[in-house]
Amino acid sequence: MMSGLIHAMRSDRELAGALRSHLANDYSVALPIIQRAAGRGEVPVGAEEALAGLAHEVIEAQLFRQMAVGGSFDDEFARHVVDDLVLPALTHYREGKP
Numbered sequence: 130m131m132s133g134l135i136h137a138m139r140s141d142r143e144l145a146g147a148l149r150s151h152l153a154n155d156y157s158v159a160l161p162i163i164q165r166a167a168g169r170g171e172v173p174v175g176a177e178e179a180l181a182g183l184a185h186e187v188i189e190a191q192l193f194r195q196m197a198v199g200g201s202f203d204d205e206f207a208r209h210v211v212d213d214l215v216l217p218a219l220t221h222y223r224e225g226k227p
Contacts, residue, residue, distance in 0.1 A: 131196055156185035163219075172219055180222060184215050 138145040159181040166172045172180050191210045195202060 131193070152189070156181040159184045159188075166219075172222070176222070180219055183218055183222065187214050187218055 134144075134148060138148055156178075160177065163172060163177045163181040163184065166180075167174045167177050188210055191206075191214065192202075194200075195206060200206065
């Protein structure tokens with residue numbers, strides 16, 4: 130379905146506008162998780178929106194990649210995305226490394 134929507138966005142400006150605004154700015158699922166992590170001191174307070182956006186970007190990219198390569202969305206995939214990609218990215222940000 131997603132690949133069909135992405136393809137349709139190329140020829141339908143209205144659809145493209147609706148989807149792009151949703152894809153680019155909707156990290157509402159990640160935000161409460163990041164806010165709880167900030168409350169525990171695991172990520173910096175005040176950076177919640179930036180970190181939620183970062184987590185959303187990483188997860189979204191991996192979902193699209195998995196669709197493109199025909200991979201499965203199993204527990205191993207979820208573990209890889211969270212443990213190997215999202216958490217290190219958030220830790221990297223937290224530590225203020227360039």
